[in-house]
Amino acid sequence: MAVHYWLMKTEPTTYSIDDLAKEKNQTTCWEGVRNYQARNMLRDEIKKGDRVLFYHSACKEPAVVGTAIVSKSGYPDHFAFDSKSKYYDKKSDPDDPTWYMVDIKLEKRFDKPVTLKELRERTGLKEMVLLQKGSRLSVQPVRKNEFETILKMAKR
DNA sequence: GCCAACGTTGGC
DNA sequence: GCCAACGTTGGC
Numbered sequence: 001m002a003v004h005y006w007l008m009k010t011e012p013t014t015y016s017i018d019d020l021a022k023e024k025n026q027t028t029c030w031e032g033v034r035n036y037q038a039r040n041m042l043r044d045e046i047k048k049g050d051r052v053l054f055y056h057s058a059c060k061e062p063a064v065v066g067t068a069i070v071s072k073s074g075y076p077d078h079f080a081f082d083s084k085s086k087y088y089d090k091k092s093d094p095d096d097p098t099w100y101m102v103d104i105k106l107e108k109r110f111d112k113p114v115t116l117k118e119l120r121e122r123t124g125l126k127e128m129v130l131l132q133k134g135s136r137l138s139v140q141p142v143r144k145n146e147f148e149t150i151l152k153m154a155k156r
Numbered sequence: 157g158c159c160a161a162c163g164t165t166g167g168c
Numbered sequence: 169g170c171c172a173a174c175g176t177t178g179g180c
Contacts, residue, residue, distance in 0.1 A: 009177095009178090011178090035163075036163090037163095057177080058178050058179080059178095062178080062179070116179080133160095133161080134160075134161040134162060135161095136162060136177050138177090
């Protein structure tokens with residue numbers, strides 16, 4: 001089974017890569033995605049062993065700040081069933097869940113984040129989903145060469 | 157804080 | 169099924 005590559009966004013004020021680093025086993029579930037396109041990827045496409053670019057959005061310096069590895073493939077996002085959770089969705093039926101999540105484990109925190117500005121300046125990355133106009137998907141596919149380019153950019 | 161772009165909702 | 173209204177995202 002081929003490894004696939006993804007990018008996951010998070011607002012660092014809500015959950016940052018430092019938070020991930022502090023988790024037990026440096027692993028967390030990626031709950032709270034409430035967009036159908038992203039859901040489909042979490043449910044159907046993102047598999048254990050896939051690689052993830054960890055991206056900080058809606059902050060002073062938007063950037064890829066590290067990488068993670070998928071440690072558990074898609075399973076129901078049970079936060080949707082918890083009326084106390086901010087991710088509660090009363091329309092999601094436990095017998096036929098609407099929302100899914102995966103688990104990710106920290107792989108590497110970049111010494112120096114690769115900023116959005118640097119990504120935009122790199123000619124080989126023009127087709128990245130992240131860089132397309134109006135792109136808001138919080139979980140998105142990344143091409144292998146894009147992933148590898150960004151890893152190289154982080155090694156400075 | 158502004159605002160463009162996008163997704164969802166709901167009346168018709 | 170259309171589309172206006174609304175809410176959210178996220179760079180700047």
